[in-house]
Every structure is written in structure tokens, then in C-alpha cells.
Amino acid sequence: MANSLFEEKLNSDGFLVTTEIGPPKGADVSEMVHHIDLLKDKVDAINVTDHQSSVMRFPSLGGCLLVKERGGEPIIQITCRDRNRLALQADLLLAYSRDIKNVLCLTGDSVDVGDHKEAKPVFDLDSVQLLKTAREMESGKDMAGNELKGVPQFCLGASVHPEADFIEPQLVKFEKKVIAGAQFFQTQGIFDLENLRRFMQYASQFNVKILAGIIVLASARMARYMNDNVPGIIVSQAIIDELANVEKGKGLQKGIEIASRFIKTIREENLCHGVHIMAVGNEGIVPDILEAA
Amino acid sequence: MIVAEQKPMEEIRRVIAPYERVLLLGCGTCMTVCGAGGEREVSFLNSALRVAQAKSSDGIHNFSEYTVKRQCDFEFLDSLADKVNEVDAILSLGCGIGVQVVAERFPDIPVLPGVNTSFMGMAKEWGVWDERCAACGDCRLAETAGICPITRCTKGILNGPCAGTKNGKCEANKDMDCAWILIYKRLERLQQLDKMRRYYPPRNFRVIPRPRRIVMKADVEPGEDNG
Amino acid sequence: MDNYQASRMREASYGHSLIPPCQVACPLHMEIGEYVDLVAQGKVLEALQVIRDGNPFPSICAYVCTHPCEDACRRSQVDKPIAIRALKRFAVEFGGDRMIQLEAETTQSEKVAVVGSGPAGLACAYYLRKLGYPVTIFEAYSELGGMLRVGIPQYRLPREVVDTEVQRLIHMGVEIKANTRVISLDLLFDIGYKAVFITVGAHQSLRMGIEGEESPGVIDGATFLREVNLGLKPSLGEEVAVVGGGNVAMDAARAAVRLGASKVSILYRRSRAEMPAGPDEIEQALEEGVETMFLMAPTKMKRENGRLGVTCTRMELGEPDAGGRRRPVPIEDSEFNMEFDTLITAIGQAPQISEDFRLRIGKGSTIQVDPVTLTTNRAGVFAGGDAVTGPATVTQALASGRQAAFRIDDYLRHRYPLVDKEAEETLSGELSPETIEMIRKTERLEPPILPPEARAKEFKAVELIYNWEAAVDEARRCLRCGMGAEILFQDKCATCLTCLRVCPYHVPYLDEGGTIQIPADQCQACGICVAECPARAIVLRKPYDRRHIDEELEHALKSAAESKSKPLIIGFCCQYGLFGTGALASLWRGGKAGIWIVPVLCVAKLEGEHILRAFEMGAEGVFIAGCGEQCSRENTAFWVLQRVERIRRALSQIGLEPERLQTFNLRAAEGDTAEALDNFTGQIGRLCLASVIKQEVKS
Known part of the structure; x- marks a missing residue:
């Protein structure tokens, strides 16, 4: 029996589409609500990021509650950067109690890349340990082995980086995540489908769903900036060139075109089980992409 | 070895400001090796402080300098006893341990830190020091091919690299090697990759309740059976 | 000068310098490293003082020393040895050695007789006078100098040089009795001498022992050179043969060239490699047209029709002899005939000691002495020089004379002989290939010499003197062995x-x-x-180097404080670079009032504290002028810049502009140092003004 709507879809053979929303820096959530309303019926689930790039924002859990409120299906992203094991377990309990059962377990970006560089990096657990912790809680015990009153159930996901320039250690970790209990993976941004193809050839032996990460780029400059500054992103030269060759002001349009093309190809060639669209600040265009795809 | 760096002059001048006679106290061990507070640095600092005083022409300080072999044991400090009577404060260029041992040995005199104690590490080359040990109290180097992920991975994670690694470097600092890439390569070379595939549970932070103490001497009574 | 020497002597007592191989090899154990370094610093007067401390007659050695120091020089493991003798010549000439007047007081009553006025006798007299003894030199010939005068040709050692030394001795109060052959030692004691030093040399040429050796047209080398050197012009004819391979043979051959012989041939029974003459001598002889005929020896001579018929046999080299040279062996039935006008024999010389002296004579007709005390079998009689050793070098003779003086002093003062203390450690060992690899190779600079065509017709000195820059550059090649x-x-x-x-x-x-x-x-x-x-x-290891910068800096700061000129700028300049180049002049030209130069022995030795000390004592600006790429050591610029950056950081933390510390390259190919210094001075002036204004605004 499925724990959530999204888990139910995971268990079916349909092509999955998720997207993500970055919460605002501040207490005004109106734009986020607008985006939720725009997207909730067009995708299978909406991720809410957890201080993405270590920049302090409105919390993921709060965003997920809003998604829930607006009738959408949330995936809560939980990173290990800011909370120790007590806080992580507590947040998992809170999420479950509010019917937020889809959890993407992440290690989290380094504090150094964010806007609070002097903060203490916690990393009491890593992503693998977090997955395992969540699974252990499902068996009715917390990490210390104490009984839980009211036992949670989750649909657990994790991330993987098929485009890493040194892939082997990433695959070792991927397997550990599978063993620890990840049911689905949302990959880091894919910019070369060959990489995805190769990765899927390897990953297909595991009983997990892979959603290819699609990042919508707005310009060649943005692509280069992300290459240099955003962890886990390697935009291929072919894509940068394609973006660089368009007229000024038409970059985002080109980015949408590229994203749609990727999604279309993935779906038509059945490369993996779905896509996860990251519009990075342009959440409003996701419907256009889906339309085009 | 303990590695430190000298505090900025402004800070040093600020902390010594209330005191007329200041003893600059060097340490002949780690602080000498890491170039933060050996005899030469003490002398350099003395010269620099005197220049500052001469140029600002508002100086009242009278500096003296001395370097002991090690500040972190009382016995090395005995030779200081006379000098301490003649100064109003000690600016210790010892590590944080040295400063505290000097303070404990001479309870009646202010002891001020002249360096920021930074880490335990090694000299990568002349003038470049790298951290190597976090003193976590639970060494797991046997599993990680002699490369410490707790110290050398910016996140200190135990089950493999995060996705931020690029060109073998860390997402936090492009000049810093990704510890997990190093570990993977070395394990592969040693044909021990199974060690990386193993799951490592969360760290036990209980092994480092602060402050720590290690007792090597056995709890035995002299004069009985054991002579 | 006195103070300098006194402080040097004091320091030597706790210095840890090791005695370098050049000094060990020198018969006089001169402090070669020291004076070469002083030449490199441009301190020629001080270099000369060090030379004079270790050598009674440096001018003579500067011309004729066979420089065993250069053979021992470890620089030859890298490229070529330091041209030590030529540097000494430079110091002696530029330092004005011949102008130095020496005085000596008589403080002892015992008179000492020196029999023979060769280098050993002169040296002995020199040191005995310095020790306060009344000394008389007895010389059989009319002029003093022994082999210096009658053995060595003028083109190698000009007569004025010997004259100067003799005059200096006379000025010191040495009594000279020329044209006086001593026939009895007893007589000397009878007339009041308490000790006698016998140093009559080895003037007797060895005979070849072959038929016809007495023929007219055959002359021995010692006699020939004596005649030439005393101003006679022996007639030689056109074709001259010289038999032998030593320095006397070379001297004879080259003298013959100068006397007008059209063809001069050296006949030597071994090959060139075995020739005992100095390589320079051989080279210069060849340049002057002297021919060589190796592996042959005369066996018979006969005077016929006004010509000398010489029968020679060819030789081949056999087993090495005791000295390690391969022994020549005659080839059977290889005899052939040649004709010459004159044949000069130069196959060796021996002393000739009067039997009346009643001295024990040893191998090769030499006087037997105790090698340490130089005492003979007779009480109060000492002997040295060629008369004891057989033909040796001038420098060995000087060493022997000095040794005799000290031993005679011991004897007369009833002291146990204080043998030269060997307590100081010597430096030994080869440079490792790794070290050699890292040492920059620099060409040895030879002093200029007269071209062969100019010198073949006269007896003028062949070798000229370095110019200042060449001398400094050559001296800077020294590896400073043992001073590290x-x-x-x-x-x-x-x-x-x-x-x-x-x-x-x-x-x-x-x-x-x-x-x-x-x-x-x-x-x-x-x-x-x-x-x-x-x-x-x-x-x-060298104490002087340890304290040098501190002392120079304090001296400059003191002078600056007295002069009160503003703004005060201290410049730490490489002493080697300053004097080795025209840069000194250019710095002074640019150096306006207020700039004080602190000479340092390479800026790599400059420590941060020195620079900060200058600021503390009121310097508004400090500059460091090093030699850049021209430095004879590696990486100095890198380390200076490391320290400069460090101090600039400290300065800016103190609130001083980092530009107050500048570096200049003394020998930079591009740019004018003086102009750069001008700019720097201007900049410091502006910084001072700005800070004054700031102060006033504040108050």
C-alpha cells in the first residue's frame, strides 16, 4: 500500500514529472503560493528546497505545508547541514504528522557557498545515514533505540550525480543510498543525454525510479556561472554554445526550448522513469516547458 | 604538530594597550615549526611593535622577549619566574595550550594570546600548512585508506563524496582536494574498495565530551605488592 | 687598520670557520678565503692587510707563486678554480703594497745571522725583525734575493719588486752584508751571533753525466739564468736546445727566445703530461715559439765545426716510479743526431754546502734538519729553503723562512717549540654531484697578458693586472668553503x-x-x-658575517642621527654588488641628502628585524638593493622578496604605507637605478608631507 499519492505513481509505470520551488527569503509567501497554484495540477509532485545553496530562506517544511494547503503533492527536501540528529528526526515526525510523507534526503551544500559563511556546519548525519534513520523510524524506534509513540511511514528519495566528472565514487554512494532505502532518485541537472543513457544502463539493475534533473538555463552567462559556482552542476559546452548563439533577450526562450527537447527525448526514448524540472527562480515557466514537451 | 598564525597587529596592540611592561613569550616547539611564535617571530613582533610605537609616538610599552622550549608544561616555565616579576603582562605566542599553561603557572599576571591556534597539521611545503587531524577521538583511518574524511572533507561525511566534487576538488574551496576522491583512488589502488561500499553509521560524538583527558598511568598503590 | 685586525683576531678565537682546502694547500697557510672575499667586497686595502698578515712578501708571490691553492680549489669541481694568485696580484697592486713602510723596534739583544738572501732568508729576517731581534743577512753575491734575483727571469718577476722588498727590510733595520761569503759558522758565533739560519739555496746544476757535457756550447740552466739575470747577454747562436721539463727549463727556453735565438727546442725524456713545469709556463713558452721534442734524451755531445752535434735516443714510458710519474725507458737502436748552436741543461739543481759548516748532509746534498724545528746537528744553527728541501717553490721557501724565525725565537727565548697549532678543523670532502648541479657555472676570468709578439723580444712582465670589475667578479666566484x-x-x-x-x-x-x-x-x-x-x-660559521649587518646598521643610524637631514632613508645594499659594478657611483649620484647606505654581504642575509629596526629608529623609507640575477648565489631575490612582502604586511597593519619599503636590482639591465632611487626619494618625501598634514588636521 502506498503512503502517498506520489508513491502510488512511483509504483505505476507512468512517466513521472516533478518540479521544485525555492521558498522566499522573507515571510511573504504570496509568490510561492502563486507558483504552487500554477504547478500543482501539472506535475506529480513539487519539491520544496531546504536553504538551497546554503542561502537562508523560508523553510522547506513550511513550503510543503503550503503545497499541502493548496492541494498539491509535496516532496520535502531535508539536508543534514543545519540540524543534528535530534532535530532531523523531529522534523521527520512533524512532516509525517502533517501528511508530508515524500522525503528527499540530502547531505546539503557546504556552508561556504551560501550567504551565512560563518555558520557552524552541522553534518551530524550524511544523506545515507539520514535515509537509514528514516527507515529505522518506520520500524518504531528512534536512532537511540527508543520506542516511538506513533510510527511514521515515508516515501524516500535521494539525489545522484550522473554527470560527475569522476563517476565511480558517486555510484558507490548511489548503491549505498539504494540499500539504505531510497525508492526514487532525482538526479542533478543533466546536460548531456549520453551521460544519462550510460547511467541508466547501470542503474536499471536496481529497483528504484530515476527522475532526470532538468535545469532551465536563461543564458550562456548563467550556465558558465553555475559551472563555476553551483555545486554539482556541469553544463556541457554544446549547451553553452547553443545558448550563446541566440539574440539578446531570447536566452530564456532558448533554455525552455532545450529543456523541452530533453524532456521529449527522455520520454520518447524511455531513457528513465521521469523528469525533475528545476527552473531556478523561473518557476512560472514550468507549464510552458511541459506544454512544449 | 599544532599550527597557528600570528594575530593581526591591531588586535595585539589592542590587548596589550593597558600594560606598560610586556613580555613577548615564544614557544620553541610547534609554534617555532609553524612559524607563528618561535624565537624569530617573537623578535620580529618585538621589532614591529617598537616600530608601531615609534611611529605613533604614543607608546608607553617596554617590551622584552624570551622563548622557552615548550610552553605546555610547567617545568619549562620555571626559568621565567624572575622575568615575570618584572612585567605587567605576558603576550604568549604559544598555542592555546601554552597560553593556558602559562596562565595557570603564573596566576597573578595577565597572559594574553598572540596567535590564533588553528589546527593540527603538516607543512605541505615551505610556508604552507595543511590540516590533517581533527582529534575526533575515534580514528577511522583504517577504513579510509589513511585519509581522514572528518578533517579533510569540509562536511566530514562518512559514506562517500557529496555531489559537489568537481575536478577532484571540493565545492567549498576549489584549491582543496576532495577527500573522498582521494580516498576512493587510494582504496582502489590498495584493492580495498569494499571498505567504501560498507555503510558507516553516524559518528559517536560522545567520545569527545569537552574537556577531554587521557589517563595512561594505571591506578595502583605504590608500596604494596607492586613495589 | 689596527682595530680591524684586533677585532678579527678576537673573533677568530670563537669562530667556527673551517680551514678551506686552499689555505691548507698554501705553504704559508694564508687566509685566502678571507682576502678573496674582501676583494669581492671591493675592500682592497683590507684584503691587502689580510695578505700581508700571512705573507711577508706578497708582491713577490703575486708574480711567481705556483699557487697550489688553485690546484686545491673546490671550485674546479664545478668549473674552474678561482684565479687566486691573480687576485692577490690585484690586491697588491691596487692596495699599494709597495707604498707600505714597515717599522720594527729592537726589543731583543740576541743577534741572529741569516746566511743567504733568497726568499727563505729574507722571510726569516723579516719575521725576526718583527719579533725584535737584530738581524744580519750575509749574501755572497753583490745583490740580494738569491733565486729571486738570479734564478727567475725578469719577465716573470720584475727586479723592482725584489728591490722594494729589500729596501723595506733595510728600513726595518735588517743589516745587509752583500758580497760576503760565510766560510765558517764558528766565526759567526765568535763575533756575537746567538743563532744562525742557513739558507744558501740549491744553485748547483745537476750533470747529465754523458760524454761531451764539458764541450763549449753546453751550459747549465742555473748558470745561464744567473748570467741573464745579472744583465749579461750570453751569446747563444741561432738554434738552442734546452734539456729538461721543469720551470728552470721553461725559464731558460723563454730567456733564450728573448735573447734572440731563432729556434729554441725543449728536449724532454717524458711526454707533456709528465712535465713538472707549471701549465701556464709551458703554455706561454709555446706561445712564444718554443718547440718541444718529447720522449728523447741526449746520450752524447760533440763540438764540431762551430756547431754542437747531439746524439739522442728515443724513449718510451714504462712503469710509474715512486712519485707516480711513468719512468722513461730508452728504445733500443733508436739513436739519431741533431745539431744546435747551444745546449742548456736544466735537469735539476742541488745545494752546495761548505764542509767547513760541519753540517750533516743528507739525500741530494741537502742539509739534514728536524722538519718541525728546522734545527741542524749544530746547536743554534737552523737551516731551511732549497738548501734543505732541494729545488722548491718561492712560497715554500717563504714558509720555511717564517718557520725558522719562530723556531729561532723559541730557541733564543728558551721556550719549548710552539708548533703551529693545528687545532682548527680543516674542511675536507668533495662537493656532492647534487650540490655541483645547483651551483651556477661562471667562467674564470683570467688577467690580461701581453700578446706573445710583444713579449718575445724583451723581459717585461708578461702578466697584466685585472681591472676592478673583473677582479670583483672573479673573487665572487669563491664558494666560501668552510664559512657556511x-x-x-x-x-x-x-x-x-x-x-x-x-x-x-x-x-x-x-x-x-x-x-x-x-x-x-x-x-x-x-x-x-x-x-x-x-x-x-x-x-x-664566520663571526664577522654574523655581526656585520647589525654593526653597519647601527653605524649608519648613528651617523644619520647626527646629521639630522630629512627624510631619513636607509638603503641596504649588497656590498659585493656595490663595488663590483658602477652601481655604487650611480647610487651615490642619485643619493640625495638623507640617504644612508648600509652595506650587507648579500641581501639574502638581511633579516626582517634589520629592516624594522631602521623604521623604528626613524627611517621614513627603506630600500634594499641586491644584485638580482647577477648574484653569485641562488634564489636570493626570491627570499628577499618573501621577507619584503612579510614586512610590508606588518607595516600596513601598523598604519605605515607599504611603499615605504622598496627593492632595487643593482644590476638590472633595464632602467636606471639612480632614477628609480630618485623616484623613491620623491615618493617618501610626499608620504612624509601627507602624514604631517594628517597630523595637523587631527590636532
């Missing part, structure tokens, strides 16, 4: 490995016990580790 770094304070050493990491020559190493060793025989004395050692455990 040592870990003086082992208890301070934290084994931090800084020295090992900063040494450009990879000299320091960790031994098996985990202790840092700086092998003295590899250290190039660049001083980088000394300035970098965080424990200050390392010092240079």
Missing part, C-alpha cells in the same frame, strides 16, 4: 626542516637519528637558512 652555516644552538633547533626546505643547494638533511645536519663541505654560505630559521638556531 652551522646549527650553533642544537637545543633551540625544533627540527622544523625550514633549512632543508629553503636551501637552494639541498645541503641540509635529516640524519637517521632525526637530527638536521648541515654538512660544512657542501654549504655555499648563502645565508638563506640563517635568516629563515624560525628558532634562530643557525649561524654562519
Whole structure:
């Protein structure tokens, strides 16, 4: 029996589409609500990021509650950067109690890349340990082995980086995540489908769903900036060139075109089980992409 | 070895400001090796402080300098006893341990830190020091091919690299090697990759309740059976 | 000068310098490293003083020394040895050695007789006078100098040089009795001499012992050279043969060329490699047209029709003899005939000692002496020089004379002979290939010499003198053996490995016990580790180098304080670079009032504290002028810049503009140092003004 709507879809053979929303820096959530309303019926689930790039924002859990409120299906992203094991377990309990059962377990970006560089990096657990912790809680015990009153159930996901320039250690970790209990993976941004193809050839032996990460780029400059500054992103030269060759002001349009093309190809060639669209600040265009795809 | 760096002059001048006679106290061990507070640095600092005083022409300080072999044991400090009577404060260029041992040995005199104690590490080359040990109290180097992920991975994670690694470097600092890439390569070379595939549970932070103490001497009574 | 010497003597007592191989090889054990270094610093007067401390007649040695020091010089393991003799000649000439007047007081009553006025006799008289003894030199010939006068040709040693030394001795109060042959030692004692030094030389040519040796047209080398040197012009005819391969043979051949012989041939029974003559002498003889005929020896001579018929046999080289040279063996039935006008024999010389002296005579007709005390079988009679050793070098003779003077002093003062103390350690060992690899190769600069065509017709000195820059450059090639770094304070050493990491020559190493060793025989004395050692455990072995910068800086600061000119700028300049180049002049030209130069023995030895000290004492600006790429040591610029950056950081933290500290390259190919210095002075002036205005605005 499925724990959530999204888990139910995971268990079916349909092509999955998720997207993500970055919460605002501040207490005004109106734009986020607008985006939720725009997207909730067009995708299978909406991720809410957890201080993405270590920049302090409105919390993921709060965003997920809003998604829930607006009738959408949330995936809560939980990173290990800011909370120790007590806080992580507590947040998992809170999420479950509010019917937020889809959890993407992440290690989290380094504090150094964010806007609070002097903060203490916690990393009491890593992503693998977090997955395992969540699974252990499902068996009715917390990490210390104490009984839980009211036992949670989750649909657990994790991330993987098929485009890493040194892939082997990433695959070792991927397997550990599978063993620890990840049911689905949302990959880091894919910019070369060959990489995805190769990765899927390897990953297909595991009983997990892979959603290819699609990042919508707005310009060649943005692509280069992300290459240099955003962890886990390697935009291929072919894509940068394609973006660089368009007229000024038409970059985002080109980015949408590229994203749609990727999604279309993935779906038509059945490369993996779905896509996860990251519009990075342009959440409003996701419907256009889906339309085009 | 303990590695430190000298505090900025402004800070040093600020902390010594209330005191007329200041003893600059060097340490002949780690602080000498890491170039933060050996005899030469003490002398350099003395010269620099005197220049500052001469140029600002508002100086009242009278500096003296001395370097002991090690500040972190009382016995090395005995030779200081006379000098301490003649100064109003000690600016210790010892590590944080040295400063505290000097303070404990001479309870009646202010002891001020002249360096920021930074880490335990090694000299990568002349003038470049790298951290190597976090003193976590639970060494797991046997599993990680002699490369410490707790110290050398910016996140200190135990089950493999995060996705931020690029060109073998860390997402936090492009000049810093990704510890997990190093570990993977070395394990592969040693044909021990199974060690990386193993799951490592969360760290036990209980092994480092602060402050720590290690007792090597056995709890035995002299004069009985054991002579 | 006196103070300088006194302080040097004091320092020597606790210095740890090791005696370098050149000094060990020198018969006089002169402080060669020291004076070569002083020449490199441009301190010619001081160099001459060091030379004079170790050598009674440096002008003579500057011309004729066979420089065993250069054979021992470790620079030859890298490229070519230092041209030590030529540098001495430079110091002697530029330092004005011949102008120096010496005085000596008579403080002792015992008279000493010196029999023979060759180099050993003159040296003995010189030192005995300095020790306060009344001394008389007895010389059989009319002029003093022995072999210096009658053996060595003028083109190698001008007569004025010998005359100057003799005059100096007379001025010191040495009594000279020329044209006086001593026939009885007893007589000398009878007339009141308490000790006698016999140094009559080895003037008797050895005979070949072949048929016809007495023929007219055959003359021995010693006699021939004596005649030439006393101004006679023996007639030689057109074709001259010289038999022998030593320096006397070369001198004879070259003298013959100068006397007008059209063809001069050297006949030698071995090959060129075995010739005992100095390589320079051989080379110069060949340049002057002297021919060589190797592996042949005359066996018979006969005077016929006004010509000399010489029968020779060909030789081949057999087994090495006791001295290691391969013994010539006659080839059977290889005889052939040649004709010459004159044949000069120069196959060796021996002393000729009057039997009336009643001295024990040993091998090769030499006087037998105790090698340490130079005492003979007769009480109060000492002997030295060629008369004891057989033909040897001038420098060996000088050493022998000096030794005799000290032993005679011991004897007359009833002292146990104080033998030269060998307590000081010598530097031995080859440079390792790794060290050699790192030492920059620089060409040996030879002093100019007269072209062969100019010298073949007259007896003028062949070798000329270095110019100033060439001398300094050549002197800077010295590896400073034995003056390098040592870990003086082992208890301070934290084994931090800084020295090992900063040494450009990879000299320091960790031994098996985990202790840092700086092998003295590899250290190039660049001083980088000394300035970098965080424990200050390392010092240079030479005490003078240790204190040099401190003293010079304090001196400059004191002078500056007295002069009160503003703004005060201190310039630390490489002493070597300053004097080796025209840069000094250019710095002074640019150096306006207020600039004080502190000479340092290579800027690599400059420590941060020195620079900060200058600021503390009121300097508004400090500059460092080094030699850049021209420095004879490696990486100095790199380390100076490291320290400069460090101090600039400290300055800016104190609130001083980092531009107050500048570096200049003394020998920069591009740009004018004087102009750069002008700009710097201007900039410091503006900074001062700005800070004054700031102060006033504040108040």
C-alpha cells in the first residue's frame, strides 16, 4: 500500500514529472503560493528546497505545508547541514504528522557557498545515514533505540550525480543510498543525454525510479556561472554554445526550448522513469516547458 | 604538530594597550615549526611593535622577549619566574595550550594570546600548512585508506563524496582536494574498495565530551605488592 | 687598520670557520678565503692587510707563486678554480703594497745571522725583525734575493719588486752584508751571533753525466739564468736546445727566445703530461715559439765545426716510479743526431754546502734538519729553503723562512717549540654531484697578458693586472668553503626542516637519528637558512658575517642621527654588488641628502628585524638593493622578496604605507637605478608631507 499519492505513481509505470520551488527569503509567501497554484495540477509532485545553496530562506517544511494547503503533492527536501540528529528526526515526525510523507534526503551544500559563511556546519548525519534513520523510524524506534509513540511511514528519495566528472565514487554512494532505502532518485541537472543513457544502463539493475534533473538555463552567462559556482552542476559546452548563439533577450526562450527537447527525448526514448524540472527562480515557466514537451 | 598564525597587529596592540611592561613569550616547539611564535617571530613582533610605537609616538610599552622550549608544561616555565616579576603582562605566542599553561603557572599576571591556534597539521611545503587531524577521538583511518574524511572533507561525511566534487576538488574551496576522491583512488589502488561500499553509521560524538583527558598511568598503590 | 685586525683576531678565537682546502694547500697557510672575499667586497686595502698578515712578501708571490691553492680549489669541481694568485696580484697592486713602510723596534739583544738572501732568508729576517731581534743577512753575491734575483727571469718577476722588498727590510733595520761569503759558522758565533739560519739555496746544476757535457756550447740552466739575470747577454747562436721539463727549463727556453735565438727546442725524456713545469709556463713558452721534442734524451755531445752535434735516443714510458710519474725507458737502436748552436741543461739543481759548516748532509746534498724545528746537528744553527728541501717553490721557501724565525725565537727565548697549532678543523670532502648541479657555472676570468709578439723580444712582465670589475667578479666566484652555516644552538633547533626546505643547494638533511645536519663541505654560505630559521638556531660559521649587518646598521643610524637631514632613508645594499659594478657611483649620484647606505654581504642575509629596526629608529623609507640575477648565489631575490612582502604586511597593519619599503636590482639591465632611487626619494618625501598634514588636521 502506498503512503502517498506520489508513491502510488512511483509504483505505476507512468512517466513521472516533478518540479521544485525555492521558498522566499522573507515571510511573504504570496509568490510561492502563486507558483504552487500554477504547478500543482501539472506535475506529480513539487519539491520544496531546504536553504538551497546554503542561502537562508523560508523553510522547506513550511513550503510543503503550503503545497499541502493548496492541494498539491509535496516532496520535502531535508539536508543534514543545519540540524543534528535530534532535530532531523523531529522534523521527520512533524512532516509525517502533517501528511508530508515524500522525503528527499540530502547531505546539503557546504556552508561556504551560501550567504551565512560563518555558520557552524552541522553534518551530524550524511544523506545515507539520514535515509537509514528514516527507515529505522518506520520500524518504531528512534536512532537511540527508543520506542516511538506513533510510527511514521515515508516515501524516500535521494539525489545522484550522473554527470560527475569522476563517476565511480558517486555510484558507490548511489548503491549505498539504494540499500539504505531510497525508492526514487532525482538526479542533478543533466546536460548531456549520453551521460544519462550510460547511467541508466547501470542503474536499471536496481529497483528504484530515476527522475532526470532538468535545469532551465536563461543564458550562456548563467550556465558558465553555475559551472563555476553551483555545486554539482556541469553544463556541457554544446549547451553553452547553443545558448550563446541566440539574440539578446531570447536566452530564456532558448533554455525552455532545450529543456523541452530533453524532456521529449527522455520520454520518447524511455531513457528513465521521469523528469525533475528545476527552473531556478523561473518557476512560472514550468507549464510552458511541459506544454512544449 | 599544532599550527597557528600570528594575530593581526591591531588586535595585539589592542590587548596589550593597558600594560606598560610586556613580555613577548615564544614557544620553541610547534609554534617555532609553524612559524607563528618561535624565537624569530617573537623578535620580529618585538621589532614591529617598537616600530608601531615609534611611529605613533604614543607608546608607553617596554617590551622584552624570551622563548622557552615548550610552553605546555610547567617545568619549562620555571626559568621565567624572575622575568615575570618584572612585567605587567605576558603576550604568549604559544598555542592555546601554552597560553593556558602559562596562565595557570603564573596566576597573578595577565597572559594574553598572540596567535590564533588553528589546527593540527603538516607543512605541505615551505610556508604552507595543511590540516590533517581533527582529534575526533575515534580514528577511522583504517577504513579510509589513511585519509581522514572528518578533517579533510569540509562536511566530514562518512559514506562517500557529496555531489559537489568537481575536478577532484571540493565545492567549498576549489584549491582543496576532495577527500573522498582521494580516498576512493587510494582504496582502489590498495584493492580495498569494499571498505567504501560498507555503510558507516553516524559518528559517536560522545567520545569527545569537552574537556577531554587521557589517563595512561594505571591506578595502583605504590608500596604494596607492586613495589 | 689596527682595530680591524684586533677585532678579527678576537673573533677568530670563537669562530667556527673551517680551514678551506686552499689555505691548507698554501705553504704559508694564508687566509685566502678571507682576502678573496674582501676583494669581492671591493675592500682592497683590507684584503691587502689580510695578505700581508700571512705573507711577508706578497708582491713577490703575486708574480711567481705556483699557487697550489688553485690546484686545491673546490671550485674546479664545478668549473674552474678561482684565479687566486691573480687576485692577490690585484690586491697588491691596487692596495699599494709597495707604498707600505714597515717599522720594527729592537726589543731583543740576541743577534741572529741569516746566511743567504733568497726568499727563505729574507722571510726569516723579516719575521725576526718583527719579533725584535737584530738581524744580519750575509749574501755572497753583490745583490740580494738569491733565486729571486738570479734564478727567475725578469719577465716573470720584475727586479723592482725584489728591490722594494729589500729596501723595506733595510728600513726595518735588517743589516745587509752583500758580497760576503760565510766560510765558517764558528766565526759567526765568535763575533756575537746567538743563532744562525742557513739558507744558501740549491744553485748547483745537476750533470747529465754523458760524454761531451764539458764541450763549449753546453751550459747549465742555473748558470745561464744567473748570467741573464745579472744583465749579461750570453751569446747563444741561432738554434738552442734546452734539456729538461721543469720551470728552470721553461725559464731558460723563454730567456733564450728573448735573447734572440731563432729556434729554441725543449728536449724532454717524458711526454707533456709528465712535465713538472707549471701549465701556464709551458703554455706561454709555446706561445712564444718554443718547440718541444718529447720522449728523447741526449746520450752524447760533440763540438764540431762551430756547431754542437747531439746524439739522442728515443724513449718510451714504462712503469710509474715512486712519485707516480711513468719512468722513461730508452728504445733500443733508436739513436739519431741533431745539431744546435747551444745546449742548456736544466735537469735539476742541488745545494752546495761548505764542509767547513760541519753540517750533516743528507739525500741530494741537502742539509739534514728536524722538519718541525728546522734545527741542524749544530746547536743554534737552523737551516731551511732549497738548501734543505732541494729545488722548491718561492712560497715554500717563504714558509720555511717564517718557520725558522719562530723556531729561532723559541730557541733564543728558551721556550719549548710552539708548533703551529693545528687545532682548527680543516674542511675536507668533495662537493656532492647534487650540490655541483645547483651551483651556477661562471667562467674564470683570467688577467690580461701581453700578446706573445710583444713579449718575445724583451723581459717585461708578461702578466697584466685585472681591472676592478673583473677582479670583483672573479673573487665572487669563491664558494666560501668552510664559512657556511652551522646549527650553533642544537637545543633551540625544533627540527622544523625550514633549512632543508629553503636551501637552494639541498645541503641540509635529516640524519637517521632525526637530527638536521648541515654538512660544512657542501654549504655555499648563502645565508638563506640563517635568516629563515624560525628558532634562530643557525649561524654562519664566520663571526664577522654574523655581526656585520647589525654593526653597519647601527653605524649608519648613528651617523644619520647626527646629521639630522630629512627624510631619513636607509638603503641596504649588497656590498659585493656595490663595488663590483658602477652601481655604487650611480647610487651615490642619485643619493640625495638623507640617504644612508648600509652595506650587507648579500641581501639574502638581511633579516626582517634589520629592516624594522631602521623604521623604528626613524627611517621614513627603506630600500634594499641586491644584485638580482647577477648574484653569485641562488634564489636570493626570491627570499628577499618573501621577507619584503612579510614586512610590508606588518607595516600596513601598523598604519605605515607599504611603499615605504622598496627593492632595487643593482644590476638590472633595464632602467636606471639612480632614477628609480630618485623616484623613491620623491615618493617618501610626499608620504612624509601627507602624514604631517594628517597630523595637523587631527590636532
